[in-house]
Amino acid sequence: MVVVWSNSAKAALKKVYEYIALDSLQNAQMVRDELIDLTIHLSNHPEKHPADLYKTNNDGSWRAFEKHHYRVSYRITEKQIRIIR
Secondary structure, three states, X not given: OEEEEOHHXXXXXXXXXXXXXXXXXXXXXXXXXXXXXXXXXXXXXXXXXXXXXXXXXXXXXXEEEEEOOEEEEEEEOOOEEEEOO
């Protein structure tokens, strides 16, 4: 299964990176790389994380996790895992 980032998720990650980079470029790169790595691993284990409790009428296809105070929300479809936030 392929992992695809939405444009808004890419923009949010870039914004977080730029904010952290104001204090530490090294930390910004670490946070960015860890978040990307975690989403890549979703292709092997898409249901690893719990259902997204903030998504109303969640049929179980919406999942979420937090890392470094950044919340990643994604949806599992038949052909892909879409990173939404």
